[in-house]
Amino acid sequence: MDYITVSARTLDDAITEALIQLSVTSDNLDYIVIEKGSEGFLGIGRKQAVIKARRKVEVVEEEPEIEIPKVSLSEEKEPVKKEHVKKDHPKKEHAKKDYKKQDNKKQDSKKKEYKPETDKKHVVKEKKEAPVAEKKEIELAKVESQTIEACEKFIYDVLKAMDMTDVKVTSHIDEEGALSIDMEGSNMGILIGKRGQTLDSLQYLTNRVANKMQDGYVRVKLDTEDYRRRRKETLENLAKNIASKVKRTRRTVSLEPMNPYERRIIHSALQSDPGVSTHSEGEEPYRRVVVTLVRNR
Known part of the structure; x- marks a missing residue:
């Protein structure tokens, strides 16, 4: 290629x-x-x-088949040499039987000394090592009108500094209670940047402005030319391709670093797939999604 x-x-x-x-x-x-x-x-x-x-170029590695040699029952157990036991000495035989009885008694006493509390400790330890459930999302505060005005003014000021004066900014509160801001104009690819890096940076700064204006947590979503929806579809298709790759090769795949929004898209896209599981590793801004095969027990 x-x-x-x-x-x-x-x-x-x-x-x-x-x-x-x-x-x-x-x-x-x-x-x-x-x-x-x-x-x-x-x-x-x-x-x-x-x-x-x-x-x-993909090289499919075939797992070598391991041949298990068949062992007959006669080979598994060595024949007991009963012919060497002399019948002329019944006392020795009786002594051996007594020794076995004593040994069995010792084993029974050891079983009685076994304390079930150790199992309970082991169970408690396993519970502690179980994965912690994800924290619930923070409840969003009601967006005030002064917050909307401050965010729009900040965006217009940034666009003016970038000589993009013909851009129209519109705002509304979406179904999740977040402040959704859309920008319309020419040459909007400059605001999006590669993989939305510039758009994400401007969205981060606008979020900081919004949360300084009022109490509670306000979430701002910045979009232009329907980029967020198109990016979501791309990531969902990527997630499905990665899941197929993991199930085919039976190997864990680590994706490239993504922001929290894009990682949530990957997690959500593969949540209903019983063949794979996902989790995040690393520290921001290099945190990434890892897709792992679910092995049947």
């Missing part, structure tokens, strides 16, 4: 973009770094990272 050229804000972002475009996992990606990127402010003045990538 020929190489494709992918550019992004950072090298990790370029690798992730290549994974999505090629619909492969990180262990099946072959790439060459052409140029490393440098940071900018909200996507302005930055230098893109560039790589060339292609899909690796």
Whole structure:
């Protein structure tokens, strides 16, 4: 397969973009770094990272079959040499029987000394090691009108600094109680950025503005050109492809780092699949989703 050229804000972002475009996992990606990127402010003045990538040729490894030698019952047990026991010495035989009885009594006494409390401790330990249930989401506060005005003013100020004065900003409260802000205008790809990095940065800053304006927690969702819905569909398709890969190869797959919103999409997409399980590993901003095969016991 020929190489494709992918550019992004950072090298990790370029690798992730290549994974999505090629619909492969990180262990099946072959790439060459052409140029490393440098940071900018909200996507302005930055230098893109560039790589060339292609899909690796899959090699399906077959598990070797292990032949278990058949052992006959005659081979499993050694023949008891009863012919060597002399019948002329019944006293010795009786002594052996007494010894066996004494040994059995010792074993019975050991069984009586066994304390069931150890099992209880073991059960308690297993309960402690069980995975902790995810915390419930924070209840959202009612969004006040002054908060909406402050968020819209902040966005207009940022757009003005970026020479994007023809953008229209509209706000409404969605079904979850979050403040949903949509931007309409020309050249909105600049606001989205690679994999939505610029849009996510602006959304984070707007959230900070909203939560300084009032008490309680306010969630702000920023969108343009229906990017959030399109990105969700892409991640859901990626999650299904990853799940099929895990079930086919029986190997755990670790995805590229994602933000909490995108990780929730992956978890939700594979929640109903009984063949795989998902969990997150690492620290922000490098926290990633890991997809594991569920083995039947």
